[in-house]
Amino acid sequence: MAIHKILFASLLICLLIQSSHAATKERLFSDLEKSALEVTATPSRVGEGVGVDKLSITWKVSSTATKEPEFKAIKVKLCYAPASQVDRPWRKTENELFKDKSCPHKISSWSYDPAMKAGQSFDYTLERDIPTGTYFVRAYAVDTKDHEVAFGQSTNEDKTTNLFSVQAISGRHKSLDIASVCFSVFSVVALLVFFVNEKRKAKIEQSE
Amino acid sequence: MAPNHSNENGSIGSSLHGVTAREQIFCFSVEDGPSSQAIRSDDPTAKFALPVDSEHRAKVFKPLSFAKPHMRAFHLGWISFFTCFISTFAAAPLVPVIRDNLDLTKTDIGNAGVASVSGAIFSRLAMGAVCDLLGARYGTAFSLMLSAPAVFSMSFVADAGSYLAVRFMIGFCLATFVSCQYWTSVMFTGKIIGLVNGCAGGWGDMGGGVTQLLMPMVFHVIKLTGATPFSAWRFAFFIPGFLQIIMGILVLTLGQDLPDGNLSTLQKSGQVSKDKFSKVFWFAVKNYRTWILFVLYGFSMGVELTINNVISGYFYDRFNLTLHTAGIVAASFGMANFFARPFGGYASDVAARLFGMRGRLWTLWILQTVGALFCIWLGRASSLPIAILAMMLFSVGTQAACGALFGVAPFVSRRSLGLISGLTGAGGNFGSGVTQLLFFSSSRFSTAEGLSLMGVMAVVCTIPVAFIHFPQWGSMFLRPSQHEERSKEEHYYGGEWTEEEKSLGLHEGSIKFAENSRSERGRKAVLADIPTPETGSPAHV
Numbered sequence: 225m226a227i228h229k230i231l232f233a234s235l236l237i238c239l240l241i242q243s244s245h246a247a248t249k250e251r252l253f254s255d256l257e258k259s260a261l262e263v264t265a266t267p268s269r270v271g272e273g274v275g276v277d278k279l280s281i282t283w284k285v286s287s288t289a290t291k292e293p294e295f296k297a298i299k300v301k302l303c304y305a306p307a308s309q310v311d312r313p314w315r316k317t318e319n320e321l322f323k324d325k326s327c328p329h330k331i332s333s334w335s336y337d338p339a340m341k342a343g344q345s346f347d348y349t350l351e352r353d354i355p356t357g358t359y360f361v362r363a364y365a366v367d368t369k370d371h372e373v374a375f376g377q378s379t380n381e382d383k384t385t386n387l388f389s390v391q392a393i394s395g396r397h398k399s400l401d402i403a404s405v406c407f408s409v410f411s412v413v414a415l416l417v418f419f420v421n422e423k424r425k426a427k428i429e430q431s432e
Numbered sequence: 433m434a435p436n437h438s439n440e441n442g443s444i445g446s447s448l449h450g451v452t453a454r455e456q457i458f459c460f461s462v463e464d465g466p467s468s469q470a471i472r473s474d475d476p477t478a479k480f481a482l483p484v485d486s487e488h489r490a491k492v493f494k495p496l497s498f499a500k501p502h503m504r505a506f507h508l509g510w511i512s513f514f515t516c517f518i519s520t521f522a523a524a525p526l527v528p529v530i531r532d533n534l535d536l537t538k539t540d541i542g543n544a545g546v547a548s549v550s551g552a553i554f555s556r557l558a559m560g561a562v563c564d565l566l567g568a569r570y571g572t573a574f575s576l577m578l579s580a581p582a583v584f585s586m587s588f589v590a591d592a593g594s595y596l597a598v599r600f601m602i603g604f605c606l607a608t609f610v611s612c613q614y615w616t617s618v619m620f621t622g623k624i625i626g627l628v629n630g631c632a633g634g635w636g637d638m639g640g641g642v643t644q645l646l647m648p649m650v651f652h653v654i655k656l657t658g659a660t661p662f663s664a665w666r667f668a669f670f671i672p673g674f675l676q677i678i679m680g681i682l683v684l685t686l687g688q689d690l691p692d693g694n695l696s697t698l699q700k701s702g703q704v705s706k707d708k709f710s711k712v713f714w715f716a717v718k719n720y721r722t723w724i725l726f727v728l729y730g731f732s733m734g735v736e737l738t739i740n741n742v743i744s745g746y747f748y749d750r751f752n753l754t755l756h757t758a759g760i761v762a763a764s765f766g767m768a769n770f771f772a773r774p775f776g777g778y779a780s781d782v783a784a785r786l787f788g789m790r791g792r793l794w795t796l797w798i799l800q801t802v803g804a805l806f807c808i809w810l811g812r813a814s815s816l817p818i819a820i821l822a823m824m825l826f827s828v829g830t831q832a833a834c835g836a837l838f839g840v841a842p843f844v845s846r847r848s849l850g851l852i853s854g855l856t857g858a859g860g861n862f863g864s865g866v867t868q869l870l871f872f873s874s875s876r877f878s879t880a881e882g883l884s885l886m887g888v889m890a891v892v893c894t895i896p897v898a899f900i901h902f903p904q905w906g907s908m909f910l911r912p913s914q915h916e917e918r919s920k921e922e923h924y925y926g927g928e929w930t931e932e933e934k935s936l937g938l939h940e941g942s943i944k945f946a947e948n949s950r951s952e953r954g955r956k957a958v959l960a961d962i963p964t965p966e967t968g969s970p971a972h973v
Contacts, residue, residue, distance in 0.1 A: 311537035311875050314528070314749045325749075353661040355532035395533050395662025400587040407670070408581030411677045415577040418684045419570070422694070 251321045251371060256364075260289035261298070261343075261376025265361035267388045268347070277350045277390070281331065283363045283376065284343025291373045295336045295365040298344075302329035303377070305387045308357035321372060327362055329354060336365070356392040480691070488691035489621040493628050501688040502619045505568070508679075508687045509612035510632040512572045515679045516605040517639025517740075517766075518646065519583050519672040520548055523599060525644045525744040525759045526651060526665045530595070533662040540592035542873025545741040548599040549864040552606035556857045559610035560850050567689035568615035572608055576680035579605035583673040587666040605676070609857055612636060614850075618690055626777055630835050634773030637831070640740040641766015646671070648759040715928045716848035722855055724896045725841055729856045730863020731890040732800050732833040735807065737864035738886065739765055742872050743823070746879045751816045761820060768827040775828075776835025788954030789843065789905035796836040797897045797908065803829025804890035811884030826887075834860075843902070843949060846942040847928040863893075905952050912953075921946035 261283050268278040281300060285292055304326050309315045317326040331348050334340070360379040364372045379386045481499035482490040490502035497503040523530060527541060534540075555575070563571040582601035589595045612632050620628045650671050654664040688694055716722055744762035747753050753761065776799055783791030806826035813819040837856070845852050867889065871882035901907035903918040913919045925946040929939035 311539055312531075313538060313875060313878060314531070314745075353529075353532065356535040392533065392535070393660065393662055394590055395660060395666060396587065396590065397663055400663065400666055403670070404584040404587040407673060407677070408584045411577045411580040411673075411680070414677070414681065415573060415684075418573070 252319050253321055253324060254319055256372055257289065257291050257374035258381070259286055259376055260291060260365060260374030261363045262286045263300075263361055263363045263376045263378045265378040265386070265388065279331075279348045279350065279361070279388075280345070281348055281361055281378075282343060282345040285341045286376065289374060291365070292338075292341075294367045294373050296368045297366050297370075298334045298336050299364045299366060300331040300333070300348075301327040301362050301364065302331055302354070302359050303327035303362045305358040305360055305379070305383050307387075308359070331361065350390060352393055354390055354392060356390060358387045358389045360387055484691065485621045489619060490691075491621050491624070493620065493624050493631075495631065501691055505615050505619045505687055506628065506632060508683050509568070509572065509615045510635045512576055512679050512683060513608045513612040513632070513636030514639040514642070515672070515675045516575065516579075516608045517636060518643040519579070519676060520552075520603050520606055521640045521643045521740045522583075522602075522647050522669060522672050523548070523586075524741045525647045525755065525762060526668065527745045528748050528755060529651070529661050529665045533665070534589065534591055534595055536592050536595070538875050539873055540595070541745075542868055544592075544596045544599045545738070545872065546865045546868045547596050548603045548741065549606070549737050549861045549868070551600050551603035552609075552861045553858045553865075555604040555607035556610050556861070557854050559607040560614070560854045563611050563614040567694065568611050568618065569683055569687045569689050569694070571611035571614065572683050572687075573680045575605050575608045575611060576676045576683070580673050580676040580680070583669055583676060586669040589666075606861065609633070609636065610854055613853065615687075615689075626781065626839065627774065629838065630774040630777035633838070634769045634771075634831070634835065637736070637769040637773065637834075638767055640736070641763045641769065643672075644740075644744050644759045644762035644766065648755045652756065712848045712851055715845060716851040716855060719845055719848075719852075721844045721900050722848075722852050724900055725837065725844065725852070725856045726859030727863070727893055727896055728796070728800065729834070729837055729859045730866065731893045732803070732830050732837060733857075733860030734863020734865075734867060735804070735830055735886060735890055736827075736834065737860065738867045738872070739827075741864075741868065742879060742882075746883070747816075747819070750880065751819070753816075761823070764820075765823055765827045768824065769831050772828045772831035773835040776832030776837075777839050778835075779832065780836040780839030784839070784952055784954065786954055789840070789902055789952040790908065791954060792836070792840050792952075793897055793900055793908050796833060796840060797894060799829055799836050800833035800894040800897075801891055803827075803831075803833055804887045804894065805829075807887030807890060808884045809887075811880045811882070811887065840900070843952060845928060846925045846945045902952075921949050921952075925949075 262285075263283045264281070266280045268280060283298060283300065285295075304315045309317065309326065315325055315328075318324045329351070332346065334344060360377055360383060362375055362377040365374040367373050377383075480488065480490070480502070481497070482492050482494065482502055484502075485491055493506075494503060495506075498507060523544070530536065531541060536544075559571055559575070562574065566574075579602055582598055582604075585598055585601075589598055613629055616628050616632050617625060647668055650668040651661075651664050654667050655661060659667060740762075743765055744758045747761045748755060748758040751758075776795075779799070780792045780795050783795040785791075787794070803826055806822050806829055810819060810822040810826055813822050838853075841853060841856055842849060867886050870889075871877055871886050872879065877885060898908045901910055902924065903913040903915070904921045904924055906912040917923050922943055925942040926934065926939055928942060933939060
């Protein structure tokens with residue numbers, strides 16, 4: 225009977241936690257002020273080649289921005305273009321901000337004060353865990369509660385212009401490859417050695 | 433009285449002989465007389481650490497001992513199986529990193545998951561024969577050491593195709609399920625083999641849970657040494673690879689094929705009549721119950737294998753947990769195997785004591801259906817605590833169903849016991865491949881929807897258990913046959929042999945087994961009115 229009480233109590237607690245979670249997460253992307261920021265992103269090298277790639281990013285507050293007094297910080301993020309979201313539900317764009325997964329890579333964050341209306345310009349070196357894909361850059365303006373109030377992006381609303389692509393590092397290393405081959409060979413050879421040895425011992429014993 | 437042949441090591445069908453807890457060991461009992469079960473003072477069995485029967489199989493199960501050769505074989509067997517589970521599902525908790533490195537789509541990931549369980553369908557079927565020919569040690573070692581290169585070759589993977597190919601090749605090592613069960617069956621006597629196999633199977637399956645914890649941890653440690661994430665995950669695969677090589681060497685050096693020694697150095701004395709593989713195969717395939725069990729296991733073990741592949745990524749994506757935390761949650765699914773699977777076998781045994789085989793069938797249906805219902809709930813849960821609760825209840829139900837199924841399987845056939853166990857095992861992998869292909873390989877369903885739909889399919893595919901009918905014991909809804917002949921266990925098991933074979937006395941093992949299986953009548957077992965079969969009475973009674 226005690227087990228029943230414990231199970232019922234834990235079920236009740238779970239339900240309470242669930243209902244309390246529901247209230248707070250209603251902030252939507254569509255509520256944000258569009259184009260409050262003007263963002264440009266230019267890759268520093270176009271085309272193939274080996275090496276480290278940079279993005280030159282600029283952002284500034286657009287003249288049409290109305291929520292500018294609320295801005296407390298500017299967060300710049302690397303976002304997936306639709307082509308990189310196909311058949312990849314973990315990168316899906318959702319209207320609810322807390323569910324949205326299309327902008328997972330943080331580029332940088334700037335504390336904002338009204339003197340910074342003219343914006344910033346900086347270089348960003350791509351991290352080595354950025355996957356292969358097509359991207360654009362988006363800057364969110366957040367208020368004191370760390371809630372997004374406005375944004376701007378380097379592409380148009382349909383996300384079709386000014387996209388750039390990134391080729392990820394493969395993560396393969398010669399040393400890894402060599403170690404892998406060595407251990408594989410060792411595994412097979414060890415097995416064969418045991419096998420042949422035992423067969424030979426059995427033959428010797430039988431002939432005695 | 434001709435000594436029974438089909439109990440000899442090496443005969444086809446003996447691969448998993450002993451899986452049932454009901455077999456009488458009578459290989460030497462006819463000649464040895466009433467003291468065959470006792471240890472004599474001049475008997476070489478006195479050199480074993482555990483009490484043994486006349487075939488030198490242990491009569492006692494001591495999980496904390498490592499005594500040679502019985503308990504050592506048990507531990508080497510289940511740990512090898514455990515290691516293979518770790519390797520097969522090692523990619524699953526790291527998928528969030530791998531999918532970024534290789535630019536995988538959901539279809540790619542789903543297909544690789546299907547591939548990871550498909551290889552074992554064939555390798556499990558082949559492993560029975562390998563164990564018969566080369567012994568359990570080499571069966572296990574082959575599986576471990578020949579698939580280790582596949583594990584290491586994750587360092588070469590550069591795209592979806594090679595990822596799929598490597599996961600397919602790693603999956604072959606799940607054949608250690610068969611070699612592990614074979615090994616315990618030759619080392620432990622019939623009365624306790626149910627518990628021993630349940631423990632070996634359950635503890636080995638735990639590997640699927642441990643890997644969800646182990647791989648993110650190893651990945652994290654390697655990243656701390658300065659490696660990029662895209663290199664760290666590749667290097668992380670070296671750990672399961674090392675484990676496989678180490679276990680392979682331990683199995684070969686510390687293990688022993690049979691209680692008396694190794695297969696190649698033992699001289700096989702006496703007649704060994706190998707049963708014809710074609711006959712064994714035919715009787716396994718002809719029996720419709722084999723196929724019902726194939727489907728059933730596909731939706732208990734199959735569901736479990738699928739969950740091993742998808743659950744970590746599900747918690748990572750849906751509830752925004754870190755790789756590490758998602759791994760912990762996912763691990764608890766697999767870890768429940770430690771007690772859930774033996775519990776299922778135990779529940780089946782208890783039900784059999786009270787209600788006979790009908791009790792076993794009802795237990796199996798109840799456990800599997802309840803597990804599947806909780807799977808439906810898991811897919812619908814939108815908050816983390818509810819999802820975890822649903823997942824835990826689901827894991828216990830499904831894994832207990834796996835244990836309960838192997839309480840029924842040994843009674844389906846005596847002659848084709850090994851092959852049926854192999855086919856059932858393959859059914860588990862087949863079911864996993866089907867569910868992953870249908871529900872988790874395209875963007876048609878979200879993972880949450882996929883889980884619920886898989887639960888629905890499992891409920892539907894558990895209904896066939898109602899159609900398993902034994903004339904001598906009944907089924908879920910029908911009573912045993914009242915017919916004079918068909919209500920006897922001997923008729924059912926004797927039916928697997930032709931008259932010609934019966935005249936040669938080849939079926940005696942089945943008759944003995946039939947006598948022992950009388951316990952499946954439950955409390956109503958009345959031994960007195962069953963006449964002794966004319967060819968089966970042991971001389972020493």
